Amino acid sequence: MTVIDIPGSKSVTARALFLAAAAEGTTTLLRPLVSDDTEGFAAGLEALGYTVRREPGAWHIEGRPAGPGVTEADVYCRDGATTARFLPALAAAGHGTFRFDASEQMRRRPLGPLTTALRTLGVDLRHGGAEGHHPLAVHADGVKGGALTLDAGQSSQYLTALLLLGPLTAEGLDITVTDLVSEPYVEITLAMMRDFGAEVVREDDGRGRTYRVAPTGYRARTYAIEPDASTASYFFAAAALRPGGAVTVPGLGTGALQGDLAFVDVLRRMGAEVETTAEATTVRSTGALRGLTVNMRDISDTMPTLAALAPFADGPVRIEDVANTRVKECDRLDACADNLRRLGVTVETGPDWIEIHPGTPAGPVEVTTHRDHRIVMSFAVTALRTPGITFDDPGCVKKTFPDFHRVFGAFARTP
Numbered sequence: 296m297t298v299i300d301i302p303g304s305k306s307v308t309a310r311a312l313f314l315a316a317a318a319e320g321t322t323t324l325l326r327p328l329v330s331d332d333t334e335g336f337a338a339g340l341e342a343l344g345y346t347v348r349r350e351p352g353a354w355h356i357e358g359r360p361a362g363p364g365v366t367e368a369d370v371y372c373r374d375g376a377t378t379a380r381f382l383p384a385l386a387a388a389g390h391g392t393f394r395f396d397a398s399e400q401m402r403r404r405p406l407g408p409l410t411t412a413l414r415t416l417g418v419d420l421r422h423g424g425a426e427g428h429h430p431l432a433v434h435a436d437g438v439k440g441g442a443l444t445l446d447a448g449q450s451s452q453y454l455t456a457l458l459l460l461g462p463l464t465a466e467g468l469d470i471t472v473t474d475l476v477s478e479p480y481v482e483i484t485l486a487m488m489r490d491f492g493a494e495v496v497r498e499d500d501g502r503g504r505t506y507r508v509a510p511t512g513y514r515a516r517t518y519a520i521e522p523d524a525s526t527a528s529y530f531f532a533a534a535a536l537r538p539g540g541a542v543t544v545p546g547l548g549t550g551a552l553q554g555d556l557a558f559v560d561v562l563r564r565m566g567a568e569v570e571t572t573a574e575a576t577t578v579r580s581t582g583a584l585r586g587l588t589v590n591m592r593d594i595s596d597t598m599p600t601l602a603a604l605a606p607f608a609d610g611p612v613r614i615e616d617v618a619n620t621r622v623k624e625c626d627r628l629d630a631c632a633d634n635l636r637r638l639g640v641t642v643e644t645g646p647d648w649i650e651i652h653p654g655t656p657a658g659p660v661e662v663t664t665h666r667d668h669r670i671v672m673s674f675a676v677t678a679l680r681t682p683g684i685t686f687d688d689p690g691c692v693k694k695t696f697p698d699f700h701r702v703f704g705a706f707a708r709t710p
């Protein structure tokens with residue numbers, strides 16, 4: 296049985312950095328993810344005048360409940376959507392002029408509903424180019440709070456950014472949501488806000504759901520980051536694929552925060568054996584890999600993992616309700632379909648679905664990654680059974696897992 300230590304969760308690290316920065320006191324984050332996304336988030340905080348002291352295995356953040364420690368800043372968000380969407384909300388609670396920009400890839404990704412919501416709250420926010428995209432400037436003078444309606448059908452990160460801002464407003468925030476994808480990420484947000492002292496409730500009525508956030512601020516604490524469940528999906532998929540394969544991931548057990556751990560339920564439906572204890576999750580191959588139809592609206596970061604595994608199933612794999620994967624690091628439905636077709640696999644796609652037929656992928660093929668870490672890590676699973684797969688940009692895994700090739704390669708070589 297191979298035991299793999301998976302690096303910390305990107306989503307939990309990003310939220311913890313926001314909460315620590317906004318809290319009263321000094322927070323210590325244990326086992327934060329160290330990758331381009333989270334280092335970019337921490338660097339963004341530093342540009343805004345926060346202090347982040349990094350030690351191996353622990354980051355210490357001095358909180359500033361009054362907001363950024365500078366009155367003017369330029370923040371570069373790299374490729375990270377958590378950085379690009381959460382930090383403008385943090386800046387809005389402060390006082391000053393804060394300019395944000397991001398990579399070409401991130402500039403293409405939308406954030407219009409978030410910028411519209413911030414303006415509704417009275418924030419003077421101006422775009423440097425296209426409306427609803429980076430670059431943008433926040434001319435901040437605190438946020439009074441109030442009520443707003445939000446469409447988070449394209450990204451839950453708009454809602455998370457506003458929820459995180461809620462406790463920093465003068466009067467609190469009521470957010471009524473008309474549509475929502477990736478809902479488990481909002482559950483992570485709510486749980487972590489409460490861990491840092493916030494009061495937030497969710498009410499459902501005929502019109503939809505409303506999140507009511509009280510103006511409590513946040514309290515610093517020591518917080519341990521759990522391993523990244525989306526990263527773990529490549530190892531779980533590999534274990535399910537390899538004859539006699541098995542892997543245990545410690546730190547992702549029944550109490551895990553991340554919805555993406557539900558990827559193992561998909562593998563179980565396909566025939567793998569899955570065991571989840573309080574401390575860990577184990578996936579074992581049974582030799583069977585069945586086709587299935589699955590709705591991945593809640594766990595769409597694992598759509599490419601399943602797509603890359605799918606040709607080896609004994610029937611078609613149809614993945615539904617994943618339109619928002621078209622506005623990630625790349626259009627992931629098209630990227631998965633194109634690369635699978637180049638490997639000789641039959642694939643159909645629609646606006647929000649993909650169907651992959653059984654087949655034997657054949658190289659040599661250089662996978663077109665579109666600088667998307669998940670395309671690389673997913674097709675590394677396909678490569679376990681397909682000689683001749685290479686990548687046009689293997690290094691883009693640095694977004695969430697700089698050491699992926701070494702760790703996954705060593706895992707693949709274990710008998």
Ligand SMILES: O=C(O)C1=C[C@@H](OP(=O)(O)O)[C@@H](O)[C@H](O)C1
Nearest residue numbers: 306449450451452477480596619
């Ligand atoms: O809040 C978060 O940390 C995330 C939410 C999800 O995005 P969407 O809500 O845009 O689907 C997910 O895909 C992303 O990797 C991380």
Ligand SMILES: C=C(OP(=O)(O)O)C(=O)O
Nearest residue numbers: 374375376377596623669
């Ligand atoms: C979509 C992703 O990242 P983000 O939206 O945080 O940039 C991802 O990590 O798959």
